[in-house]
Amino acid sequence: MLVKEKKERITLLFILSIIFYFLLIYRLYNIQIIQSNKYKELAQQEHLTSFSIEGERGNIYDRNLKKLAVNVNTKSLFAIPHQIQEPHKTAQLLSSVLSLETREVFNKLNQKNSFTWIKRKLNDIEVEEVKKLNLPGLDFLDENKRYYPKKNLASNLLGFVGIDNQGLEGLELFFDKELKGLPGLAILEKDASGGKIPLSIKRLTNYQDGNSIVLTIDEVIQYITEEALDKAFCQYKAKTGVAIVIMPKTGEILAIAVRPSYDPNYFDRFSQGIWRNRAITDIYEPGSTFKVITIATALEEGVVKLDDEFYCKGWIKYNGNIFHDIHQHGSQDLIGIVKNSCNIGVIQVGTRLEEKVFEKSIRRFGFGSLTEINLPGEVGGLVRSTKDWSKISLASLSIGQEIAVTPIQLIMAISAIANRGTLMKPMIVKEIVDSKQNRVKVFKPKPIRQVVSAETALTMTKILEQVVIDGTGKGAKITGYRVAGKTGTAQKFDFSTGKYSKNKYSALFVGYAPVENPQIAILVLLDEPQGSYYGGIVAAPVFQEIASKVLPYLSIPPNQ
Amino acid sequence: MTIEKKSPDLLLFIVVVILTAIGICMVFSSSYVMAYKWYGDSYFFLKKQVLYAIIGLVIFFLAASIDYHCYKKLVLPILILSIILLIMVFVPGIGRSAGGARRWLKIGFFSFQPSEIAKFALILYMAESLTRKHSEEIKTFIKGILPSLIIVMVIFLLILKEPDFSTSLIILGISFIMLFIGGTRIIQLFTLGIAAIPVGILILLKEDYRKVRLLSFLDPWRDPLDSGFHIIQSLLALGSGGISGIGLGESRQKYFYLPDQHTDFIFSIIGEELGFIGTLIVIALFILILWRGFRIAINSVDQFGTLLAAGITAMIAFQSIVNIGVVTKMIPTTGLTLPFISFGGSSLIVTMFCVGILLNISRYRIKEQGVQ
Numbered sequence: 023m024l025v026k027e028k029k030e031r032i033t034l035l036f037i038l039s040i041i042f043y044f045l046l047i048y049r050l051y052n053i054q055i056i057q058s059n060k061y062k063e064l065a066q067q068e069h070l071t072s073f074s075i076e077g078e079r080g081n082i083y084d085r086n087l088k089k090l091a092v093n094v095n096t097k098s099l100f101a102i103p104h105q106i107q108e109p110h111k112t113a114q115l116l117s118s119v120l121s122l123e124t125r126e127v128f129n130k131l132n133q134k135n136s137f138t139w140i141k142r143k144l145n146d147i148e149v150e151e152v153k154k155l156n157l158p159g160l161d162f163l164d165e166n167k168r169y170y171p172k173k174n175l176a177s178n179l180l181g182f183v184g185i186d187n188q189g190l191e192g193l194e195l196f197f198d199k200e201l202k203g204l205p206g207l208a209i210l211e212k213d214a215s216g217g218k219i220p221l222s223i224k225r226l227t228n229y230q231d232g233n234s235i236v237l238t239i240d241e242v243i244q245y246i247t248e249e250a251l252d253k254a255f256c257q258y259k260a261k262t263g264v265a266i267v268i269m270p271k272t273g274e275i276l277a278i279a280v281r282p283s284y285d286p287n288y289f290d291r292f293s294q295g296i297w298r299n300r301a302i303t304d305i306y307e308p309g310s311t312f313k314v315i316t317i318a319t320a321l322e323e324g325v326v327k328l329d330d331e332f333y334c335k336g337w338i339k340y341n342g343n344i345f346h347d348i349h350q351h352g353s354q355d356l357i358g359i360v361k362n363s364c365n366i367g368v369i370q371v372g373t374r375l376e377e378k379v380f381e382k383s384i385r386r387f388g389f390g391s392l393t394e395i396n397l398p399g400e401v402g403g404l405v406r407s408t409k410d411w412s413k414i415s416l417a418s419l420s421i422g423q424e425i426a427v428t429p430i431q432l433i434m435a436i437s438a439i440a441n442r443g444t445l446m447k448p449m450i451v452k453e454i455v456d457s458k459q460n461r462v463k464v465f466k467p468k469p470i471r472q473v474v475s476a477e478t479a480l481t482m483t484k485i486l487e488q489v490v491i492d493g494t495g496k497g498a499k500i501t502g503y504r505v506a507g508k509t510g511t512a513q514k515f516d517f518s519t520g521k522y523s524k525n526k527y528s529a530l531f532v533g534y535a536p537v538e539n540p541q542i543a544i545l546v547l548l549d550e551p552q553g554s555y556y557g558g559i560v561a562a563p564v565f566q567e568i569a570s571k572v573l574p575y576l577s578i579p580p581n582q
Numbered sequence: 583m584t585i586e587k588k589s590p591d592l593l594l595f596i597v598v599v600i601l602t603a604i605g606i607c608m609v610f611s612s613s614y615v616m617a618y619k620w621y622g623d624s625y626f627f628l629k630k631q632v633l634y635a636i637i638g639l640v641i642f643f644l645a646a647s648i649d650y651h652c653y654k655k656l657v658l659p660i661l662i663l664s665i666i667l668l669i670m671v672f673v674p675g676i677g678r679s680a681g682g683a684r685r686w687l688k689i690g691f692f693s694f695q696p697s698e699i700a701k702f703a704l705i706l707y708m709a710e711s712l713t714r715k716h717s718e719e720i721k722t723f724i725k726g727i728l729p730s731l732i733i734v735m736v737i738f739l740l741i742l743k744e745p746d747f748s749t750s751l752i753i754l755g756i757s758f759i760m761l762f763i764g765g766t767r768i769i770q771l772f773t774l775g776i777a778a779i780p781v782g783i784l785i786l787l788k789e790d791y792r793k794v795r796l797l798s799f800l801d802p803w804r805d806p807l808d809s810g811f812h813i814i815q816s817l818l819a820l821g822s823g824g825i826s827g828i829g830l831g832e833s834r835q836k837y838f839y840l841p842d843q844h845t846d847f848i849f850s851i852i853g854e855e856l857g858f859i860g861t862l863i864v865i866a867l868f869i870l871i872l873w874r875g876f877r878i879a880i881n882s883v884d885q886f887g888t889l890l891a892a893g894i895t896a897m898i899a900f901q902s903i904v905n906i907g908v909v910t911k912m913i914p915t916t917g918l919t920l921p922f923i924s925f926g927g928s929s930l931i932v933t934m935f936c937v938g939i940l941l942n943i944s945r946y947r948i949k950e951q952g953v954q
Contacts (some may be wrong), residue, residue: 029880031763032892036876039896042903043869047862049910053820054858061821065834 077203273446309512312422361493372420497562502580507533645938827857
């Protein structure tokens with residue numbers, strides 16, 4: 023028989039055990055229900071490795087949807103530091119394969135983080151080498167790398183991106199927000215050894231691919247322009263060169279060529295100065311090309327007529343200062359002084375203007391202010407107000423001195439003449455499309471103002487046509503097309519001596535064609551050419567080469 | 583007084599089968615990733631556990647059909663054998679050391695933990711020796727407690743030397759419980775308990791790793807990557823489970839976050855995959871065993887059966903409470919398997935054997951002196 027005491031003791035033990043079990047249940051209730059969220063979150067933090075995933079960057083297309091900037095898939099190497107077994111050895115092996123500093127790699131491997139990049143966007147050989155090492159705690163992640171298939175073509179315009187695909191220069195910088203899209207978070211579940219749990223890549227937040235931009239640039243014209251500019255740039259060993267092709271009626275830029283240029287795929291191998299888009303970031307003296315502005319203003323103000331006669335004896339004294347010309351042109355009409363680019367004649371015309379009127383006209387042509395082109399780093403040039411002018415400023419300005427302009431300002435002003443007096447805003451982007459090629463935004467041509475009357479503009483065109491027919495711009499003549507243009511040979515102002523340099527020039531040519539219905543306007547600028555430096559000799563042939571190819575390419579029929 | 587045979591406790595049988603089945607499922611679910619990584623075979627642990635379960639079941643049925651009184655005669659041989667086995671652990675060549683501890687014996691293909699057998703041997707010895715004594719004898723310290731205490735201390739010290747702190751603790755616990763049920767004076771047990779405290783503390787602090795474990799129990803987040811790692815990972819697993827769990831096989835913690843996920847910490851994976859509902863069911867099953875076990879003890883036809891049944895039940899209850907207590911951070915981390923569920927042959931087979939005996943005890947009852 024069982025003693026009553028034993029029964030009691032067993033019952034006591036039973037109750038005690040039940041109490042313990044219920045304590046455990048209460049504890050589990052606390053962990054699994056009350057504090058569940060806290061632990062879930064902690065566990066997630068531990069299991070998940072998150073990567074900020076940028077939406078795929080948009081492409082950059084030319085006006086015919088030819089790709090100028092695209093993305094290619096590359097692999098990036100990362101490490102899970104606490105899974106690295108031999109940090110010293112791993113660092114040594116990796117640094118030799120990836121040409122990195124051993125110490126730098128070692129420091130990364132020694133971090134407390136659960137994730138660290140070792141090297142981003144490896145090339146194929148590096149990927150193979152790393153795979154061969156077969157080290158624990160390392161893995162690859164696919165990343166997009168920006169690729170510029172046309173290499174140097176339009177590089178100063180396109181710019182480039184950094185390692186995180188962030189725009190650093192050019193269009194890539196200016197339209198970074200559009201191109202980038204919205205970032206998302208890619209969540210990757212991992213086990214404690216750092217390996218990925220199969221099929222567990224989660225995406226918590228959706229990213230959005232960036233929009234693509236369609237430029238007004240035409241890849242073919244860009245190529246023609248760069249090739250022509252490059253030839254002269256090399257031949258004359260110029261310091262810099264710029265050529266712009268634009269549609270004067272809409273302000274659409276068809277090409278912007280800049281020399282020196284670089285391959286944006288390897289932008290870091292070039293110095294910063296080479297990255298610049300000098301068409302908008304650099305200022306030059308316009309020289310004789312500016313005479314177009316002087317004459318047009320004078321015509322508009324009615325201070326001069328086509329049949330006015332001027333006499334050039336090789337020099338002129340104005341307000342006590344003597345201006346020279348290299349030739350004695352003798353007696354000429356208005357066409358004559360422009361055709362011969364006669365300083366003496368133009369000064370006689372220009373000084374008929376009131377200072378304030380001339381300054382206002384210069385500004386109305388767009389000089390001294392930004393064109394607001396959609397590109398980063400534009401400068402406004404140097405135009406002084408009349409109160410800062412000296413006694414001779416009016417005469418100097420007439421022939422394009424005491425002023426500094428950007429190439430884009432100059433070609434826009436010339437385009438205004440070609441466009442019957444209406445100044446347009448320069449356009450570089452035609453439209454923005456989303457990743458499904460739907461139009462998001464369309465840019466329309468934007469007239470800024472009527473700078474001179476259509477009549478004045480047409481008269482000016484007539485004068486400028488003569489420059490190419492038998493003036494200084496003969497080098498720009500194209501068989502079958504009527505061309506208007508103006509040469510420029512600007513003595514460079516030497517800021518160290520405060521005088522105009524005797525041996526440093528900029529050679530320029532600006533013009534448009536066909537005269538009866540201008541479709542393209544072109545600027546060519548070569549800075550500090552060696553050997554010859556006349557705009558008519560150095561720059562005009564570049565214009566000729568570009569225009570003679572671009573006009574047929576655009577299916578513009580010749581006259582005869 | 584006549585003894586009649588009746589059908590064994592069916593509920594107990596069913597509960598044991600369910601627990602073992604849950605064990606097989608969870609061993610597989612928790613181990614396949616790790617098994618694949620280390621053995622190239624996801625089923626590595628599953629296969630073994632199924633084999634152990636089959637052996638266990640056979641032994642279970644055998645034990646259920648062998649009259650438990652026959653063990654009375656085997657007490658001494660079993661006790662001596664288990665002590666010899668415990669000593670053999672330290673013999674190089676036979677004893678296998680793993681993780682700095684010598685807990686295994688390898689004989690032929692078979693390796694097992696003598697401490698598991700020692701647990702049974704102790705229960706058997708205590709049941710028999712306490713039965714033999716007069717209830718008056720038991721109340722004296724010299725005759726009642728001391729002989730048992732000596733045997734317990736021998737086994738305790740041998741296991742502690744392996745070292746296997748948690749099993750030696752179980753040994754003490756079971757002995758204590760059995761002495762209590764056996765009818766010893768509570769005051770004597772109490773005094774003994776008090777006296778054990780300073781010794782316990784000494785043992786605890788002697789080994790640095792135990793000290794570290796104790797400290798990390800008090801504040802696991804102090805050193806989350808090292809000593810606190812086990813317990814934090816266990817809590818994260820349980821907590822992530824929520825009410826209904828993240829689904830069988832879906833555990834994230836088993837991906838090398840939670841160590842010993844198929845043995846000592848298998849309960850955490852149950853909590854993660856099956857949630858509070860799952861852990862509740864498992865605890866309920868253990869409570870059922872407790873209830874049936876103690877019922878069998880109370881209804882047993884003799885002292886020996888009572889003590890044997892109570893000892894076995896107490897062992898299972900004690901071990902399950904300690905195991906779950908560890909994984910829920912109610913008590914400091916100590917390596918102890920969860921009966922029926924944790925991976926491990928020795929533990930499963932010995933436990934099955936013990937429950938078989940329990941079932942056998944349930945088959946006897948005193949015939950009611952009724953109307954006839």
